[in-house]
Amino acid sequence: MQLHDYTAANRRAWNQAAPVHAQHNFDSLRANFARPGYACLDAIATDILRGIGVAGKSVAQLCCNNGRELLSIKNLGAARCVGFDIADDFIAQARALASAGKIECEFVAGDVYDIPRAYAAQFDLVFISIGALGWLPNIEKFFEIVASLLRADGTLFIYEQHPITVMFDEADKSDLPPRLHYSYFLDAPFADDGGLDYYGGTRYESLIKYWFHHKLSDIVQAILDQGLTLKAFREYPHDISNLFAHVEKMEIKLPLCYTLIAQKESTVTE
Numbered sequence: 001m002q003l004h005d006y007t008a009a010n011r012r013a014w015n016q017a018a019p020v021h022a023q024h025n026f027d028s029l030r031a032n033f034a035r036p037g038y039a040c041l042d043a044i045a046t047d048i049l050r051g052i053g054v055a056g057k058s059v060a061q062l063c064c065n066n067g068r069e070l071l072s073i074k075n076l077g078a079a080r081c082v083g084f085d086i087a088d089d090f091i092a093q094a095r096a097l098a099s100a101g102k103i104e105c106e107f108v109a110g111d112v113y114d115i116p117r118a119y120a121a122q123f124d125l126v127f128i129s130i131g132a133l134g135w136l137p138n139i140e141k142f143f144e145i146v147a148s149l150l151r152a153d154g155t156l157f158i159y160e161q162h163p164i165t166v167m168f169d170e171a172d173k174s175d176l177p178p179r180l181h182y183s184y185f186l187d188a189p190f191a192d193d194g195g196l197d198y199y200g201g202t203r204y205e206s207l208i209k210y211w212f213h214h215k216l217s218d219i220v221q222a223i224l225d226q227g228l229t230l231k232a233f234r235e236y237p238h239d240i241s242n243l244f245a246h247v248e249k250m251e252i253k254l255p256l257c258y259t260l261i262a263q264k265e266s267t268v269t270e
């Protein structure tokens with residue numbers, strides 16, 4: 001299969017998941033965003049965004065899903081905000097949440113690998129958050145796109161699930177410490193039809209979706225290969241995925257998520 005075959009399959013699976021997620025969170029998100037200034041981001045993301053100086057900055061979020069995070073960033077004072085996601089049905093939810101809160105955010109439906117050239121060098125900040133990187137078959141190409149979206153001096157901020165969690169089976173919550181099911185060095189895509197209900201925790205027979213494991217070193221190297229400078233990198237023991245809350249409770253702590261900040265230096269040509 002080629003890159004676009006994988007992303008097209010994932011688009012179908014994510015569109016199928018949109019009404020499933022909406023059952024769990026859409027009404028409450030709509031009510032929350034109707035309140036001026038509402039933000040759903042946790043303290044770690046909020047502090048980092050404030051530290052970057054998000055107010056007044058133009059921000060892109062790749063794989064923005066229903067827009068809840070980008071709308072929150074806008075409510076922290078960002079200037080132009082553009083969210084990109086392949087699933088039209090999640091983009092429709094994002095637009096509905098924006099309109100419920102009268103929040104000015106642009107949401108673009110499409111594959112991140114096909115973001116139009118018109119967006120090149122338009123952003124001070126590119127934000128990538130929980131559950132995005134694993135859907136991307138080619139991580140090197142993805143960070144090339146990230147770098148192209150950034151202005152000189154622009155910042156990349158990632159707040160993601162730790163790749164070590166690939167070793168556990170998210171459906172197997174019986175053992176603690178979690179049993180190791182998969183190699184950290186696995187490089188074949190995961191294909192499964194167990195659904196995407198990480199809000200309700202149910203499994204449903206879904207269209208096939210493809211998930212790609214990228215080692216932490218693959219991610220960092222792909223960022224460095226774009227000439228971006230690593231500014232900060234931290235690992236944390238809390239679960240941001242809704243999948244490993246049981247692991248978070250263990251006394252012996254594992255890294256479950258990380259934050260990474262990198263910068264496009266002004267000497268890098270756009």
Ligand SMILES: C[S@@+](CC[C@H](N)C(=O)[O-])C[C@H]1O[C@@H](n2cnc3c(N)ncnc32)[C@H](O)[C@@H]1O
Nearest residue numbers: 007014063065085086087111112129130131135
């Ligand atoms: C787990 S969700 C992101 C959730 C988001 N961080 C949040 O917490 O609300 C992953 C998103 O990536 C999107 N996605 C997957 N592959 C994509 C691609 N090739 N281009 C754009 N979006 C993609 C999916 O449609 C989905 O909405």
